[in-house]
Amino acid sequence: MEFLVASAVGVLTGAGIYLILRLRTFPVILGLALLSYAVNVFIFASGRIAIGLPPVLSYDDRDYSDPLTQALVLTAIVISFGMTAVIVMMALGSFLETGDDGIDMTDGEDRR
Amino acid sequence: MSLALIVALPFLGAFLPGLMIRSGRNACAVSAGAITSLALVMLGLHAPAVLRGEVIQTRIDWLPQLGLNANFFLDGLGLLFAGLILGIGLLIILYARFYLDRRDPMGQFYTYLLLFQGAMVGIVLSDNILLLLVFWELTSLSSFLLIGYWKHLPEGRQGARMALTVTGMGGLAMIAGMLILGQIVGSYDLSVILQNKEAIQASDWYLPALILILLGAFTKSAQFPFHFWLPHAMAAPTPVSAYLHSATMVKAGLFLMARLWPVLAGTPEWFYIVATTGLVTMVVAAKIALFKDDLKALLAFSTVSHLGLITMLLGFGTQAAATVAVFHIINHATFKAALFMVAGIVDHSTHTRDLKLLGGLRRAMPITFAITTIAALSMAGIPPLNGFLSKELMLEEASHTVWAGIPWLLPVLATIGALFSVAYSFRFLGHTFLGQPRSQLDHPHDPSVGLWGAPAFLTLLVVLIGLFPMLSAAWLIDAAASAVTGEAVAVNIYHWHGFTAAFWMSVIAILGGFVLLMLHAPLNRLWLATPRPEAKRIFDGIVEPLAALARGLTQRLHDGALTRYFAIATVAIVAAGFAAFLGGAHSPGLRPETPVEIVPLIGWFLLIASAAAIVSFHRNRLLALVLVGVIGLIVSVGFAYLAAPDLALTQISVEVVTVILLLLALNFVPKTTPFESTRLRRGRDGVIATLAGLGSGALIYALMMRDSAFPSISGYHLANAKTEGGGTNVVNVILVDFRGYDTFGEIVVLGIAALVIFALTEAILRAGPANDRLLTWVQDQRDAGDRHPLMLVVATRMVLPVAIMVGVYIFLRGHNEPGGGFIAGLVVAIALVMQYMASGFAWTEARQRVDYHALIAAGVLIAGAAGVGAWFTGTAFLTSDFGYVTLPPLAPFELATAMIFDAGVFLTVLGAVMLALASISRIALRAGEKVNTAPYDTDLPDGEVR
Structure with a gap:
């Protein structure tokens, strides 16, 4: 199972980075979304994985999966929504403003 | 707490004028004045104790591990400076209310002014040199805002930049010097440092620390050869010049020299560096001041000259000289701030500050004339005004100080400095108010009491201290000078010393000054004919190539290609990760692999396939978006499977809103991505992405196969969730x-x-x-x-x-x-x-x-x-x-x-x-x-x- 999780993180990271390196805003946004998944799963998995042992206290004497990384990731998921929404809005604004959704500045534009 | 509160008050109150400006200019000025008055009152409540010789302390531990604590202390020197800063601050707030134009953003002005005031009070009350450095830099920054207040004036912006560069560089040097000092003593608390004179002066690092700290003090107090920024800073509005550039900020360097006087002074190094710099500054600046036609430029160089005078006195390293320095700090603040305000008044009513155009204003502006007469005569050192008292004492000290075995050098040069000072003071007075107007002036008139009130008050002080020095100033000088020298000082100031050397030097200075002013016209022609170094050109000559270099470098790095930044950043991060991983020691991965079941395996296949499909078909944006949704779904199911129900619930609900958001946005952008990048480029990106993917995948795999190197804090949370937090989730x-x-x-x-x-x-x-x-x-x-x-x-x-x-x-x-x-x-x-x-x-x-x-x-x-x-x-x-x-x-x-x-x-x-x-x-x-x-x-x- 560890290998599946790790490879999933690797593939999501790779796909995310590839999309982030594209020249238009929309693929970059999708790439950031993929990268967020990868990062969230990465942080989550750094608490080591367990199956069927949710961190909800119970009376029978058993182990629990790591609650700390889960708490970290939970807020990260919500914040990444906020971040995605802001970037989407910026991309939309710049496209509507200039009619161009490229993310690299061309020579004619002011670089400052 | 109360000392910290005095420092905090201007900072906290800085927001008030910015908000109050909506209720009008008066409300804005009153709010700024109220803050300053409150701080002044709080300071005043401590005054009796401090004058009795007590030291008030406030200690707040902030980062004790770094020796950075918010410790404040108030002794005589702190009281003198804080009183000057807040007291003159109050007068400046009054003056600025009537000086600023209706179009000037007054709220901003007072906000900057209070920020500056807070930083200055912070400097003089800090008991921790690191804290002092923070406030020191804050004064540089806030004075930058104040000097450049008239943003539309290029001189204002250039002057502000020059002031920031010079004082900022000096500040950097001073940080280094202070850190050395702290290292020598083993504490960053001033009160501890001041007890360790022997350790500091015996250290090999004494000279480097001294030079670095003096660089900070000299740049701030505009000492030669760093004096050139001050005249350029005069592009600021006049209230700023009066406040920063005569009464307070430029005295921060003097304050620092006085503060550290007990541990740094008294060595030959100190004497030759400080006294010589002060002497040169005093004479050179006084000479330049005589030939300046702009009222404010004249005052600027005169300020530089007087700062040099005080520096020289501190440099002498004797208790008597340091006491005179303290006395002159008070006197200079009173007459110079008044004269700056007068320059502003003249500018206001005649629309010029050029001495070649002014003249004969005494009838049109009698009140201003009266104020100027007293203040200028004090600056010239004419008895019985306060400027005379401290100048006489200065000449007295100079007359018996020997420089490098030459007994006549210091007295002669000091007399020459005083002589020029008399000449430019008379020129300021005479060429503005006496004689006939040199040009057609547009109905000059005295301003309202709002403008002349503040300088009149200062002039009153000039007269009071001049006539009754023992009654009006001696107690403050005693307290401050005792704090500077570390020994109890009891001054005895009187007007008539007999026919001493100082008396004859004074007479020569006054008579010579008159003669010099008579000869001003031919001397001015000579001055204009002689070539002299233009500081601004030298400064620009150094700064501009550096700026061009920085600009070139920045433009090469930031060429606007965001994808390139991403690529470089990714490669750098991956390389750093690989390097760290290969360079570190690792325990073997001994954790058993969790068994794989069939359903999760199917989910994994779906996820990998979707990711591959996104990379292949991302040009069809709707399809790519759907595939991202699929991946999100599998990730949430994965969380549920891997014992994270909260994450699963969060992920799936976030997924829904994210997809809706992206769909809404997709409506307004092209539905497909065009083919743009070359095959080579795609290959390069593929390699970068693969490396990053491999790196992160391998890292998390290695992590999951090992136990934590350190015990995790999760155990604590599990054990205490129910008992401390009252919940089982x-x-x-x-x-x-x-x-x-x-x-x-x-x-x-x-x-x-x-x-x-x-x-x-x-x-x-x-x-x-x-x-x-x-x-x-x-x-x-x-x-x-x-x-x-x-x-x-x-x-x-x-x-x-x-x-x-x-x-x-x-x-x-x-x-x-x-x-x-x-x-x-x-x-x-x-x-x-x-x-x-x-x-x-x-x-x-x-x-x-x-x-x-x-x-x-x-x-x-x-x-x-x-x-x-x-x-x-x-x-x-x-x-x-x-x-x-x-x-x-x-x-x-x-x-x-x-x-x-x-x-x-x-x-x-x-x-x-x-x-x-x-x-x-x-x-x-x-x-x-x-x-x-x-x-x-x-x-x-x-x-x-x-």
Whole structure:
């Protein structure tokens, strides 16, 4: 199972980075979304994985999966929504403003 | 606490004038004045104790590990300077109210002024040299804002930049010097450093520390050869010049030399560096001042000259000379600030400050003339005014100080400096007010009392100290000089010393000054004919190539190609990761692999396939978006499988809103991505992406196969969730209790993100190219045949109450079972978004009772209030409490204050998600999306959409 999780993180990271390196805003946004998944799963998995042992206290004497990384990731998921929404809005604004959704500045534009 | 409060007050109050300007210029000035008065009163309450010789201390540990503590102390020297800063500050606030034009942004001015004031008070009251350095830099920054206050004037901007560069560089040197000093002593507390004279002067690092610290002091106090920035800073409004460049900021360097005098002074190094610099500065600047035609430039160089005089006195290293230095600091502040204000008044009423154009103003401006006469005569050192007293004492000290075995050098040069000083003082007075006007002036007149009140008050002090020095100033000089020298000082100031050397030097200076002024015209021609180094040109010659180099470098690095930055950053991060991984030691991976079951394996295949498909087909944007949704779904299912039910619930609800958001946005951007990058480029990106993927995958695999190197703090959370946080869902207890502070920060960030989205929408919808594009928007997709299907509308209406109930349920059980405010907020948000989707924006908005902004604000406030509530039980912010409540006929149930906090989380999440989505909908509305007011299309006759 560890290998599946790790490879999933690797593939999501790779796909995310590839999309982030594209020249238009929309693929970059999708790439950031993929990268967020990868990062969230990465942080989550750094608490080591367990199956069927949710961190909800119970009376029978058993182990629990790591609650700390889960708490970290939970807020990260919500914040990444906020971040995605802001970037989407910026991309939309710049496209509507200039009619161009490229993310690299061309020579004619002011670089400052 | 009270000393820290005196320092904090101007900073806290700095917001007030900025806000009060809306109630008018008077309210604005009064608010600034009230803050300063309050600080002055608080200082005054300490004065009796300090004058008795006590030292008031306030100690607040801040970062004791670094030796950085917010320690303050108030002794005689601190009292003198703080009194000058706040007292003259008050006069300047009055003067500026009437000086500034109606078009000048007065709120900004007072805000900057108070920031500066706070920084200055901080310098003089700090007991920790690191803290002092912080305030020191703050004065540089706030004076930059003040000098460049008239942003439309290029001289103002250049002057501000030059002042910041020179004093900033000096500040950097001083940081190094102070750190050395702290290292020698082993403490950064001034009160400790001041006890260690022998250790410091015996250290090999004494000379480097001395030079570095003096660099800071000399640049700040405009000593030769760093004096050139001060005249250029005169482009500032006159109140700023009067405050910063005569009474306070330029004296910060003097303050520092006086503060460290007990441990640094008394060595030959100190004498030759400090006394010589001061002497040269005094003579050179006095000579230049005589040939300046601009009133403020004359005063600027005169200030430099007087600062040199005080530096020289401190440099002598004797107790008597240091006492005279303190006396002259007081006197100079009184007459020079008054003269600057006079220059401003003359400028105001004649619209020129050029001495070649002025003259004969004594009849038109009698009050100003009277003030100027007294202040200028004091500056010239004419008895019985206060300038005379300290200058006489200075000449006395100079007359018996031997420089490098040459007994006559110091007395002669000091007399020459005094002689020039007499000449330019008389020139200031004579060429402005006496004789005949040199040009046609436009009805010069005395200003209102608002403008002449402040300088008149200062002139009164000039006379008082001059006539009754023992009564009016000696007690303050005693206290301050005792603090400087570390020994009890009792001065005895009188006017007549007999026919001493100082007397004859004074006579020579006054007579010579007269003669020099008589010869001014031919001397001025000679001055203009001789070539002299232009400091500004030298400065620009050094700075401009450096700036060009920096600009070139920046432009090469920041060429605007964002993808290139990403590529470089990714490669760098991956390389750093590889290097760290290969360079570190690793334990073998001994954890057993968790067995793989068939269903998760299918999910994994789906995820890998979707990711591959996105990379291949990302040009079809809708398809790529759907595939991202698929991946999100598998990730949430994966969380559920891997024992993280809270994450699964959060991920799936976030997934829904994210996809809706992206769909809404996709409506307005092209639906496909064109082929642009070359095959080579795609290959390169592929390699980078693969490396990054391999790196992160390998890293997390290696991590999962090993146990933690250190015990995790998770065990603590598991053990104490029930007993301390009162809940069994440990994830939720961490969020709302153990790490409630972090969560509070997160919801604030989320709220800000939503407000940013709202603001961006407002910007897009303002008149402009974006708005034009929306107004002429042509839809490139076919409309759905039935935009608001009956089935969907009915279903969402039915589901709404159920969904809200589910939300409440998830919220309530959150503390003990998977759920909580985050998830509940998302679930309710989705239920509401469904209403928008089913019946359209306008229909829904018409029924919306609560503003989303208000939801966000209420959420943050409730969460904050829940945290503050803990204070009333005497515990720290956000400490939660819980108990069991019996409410028949229900079984006893538990209530925790953390639930109030969680309710705040719920409201913020709901408000933020809704505000983000509603903002994008408003863009659609502007683009001519047809609005229906009925819940569904079939209500309308012949299917027409209204």
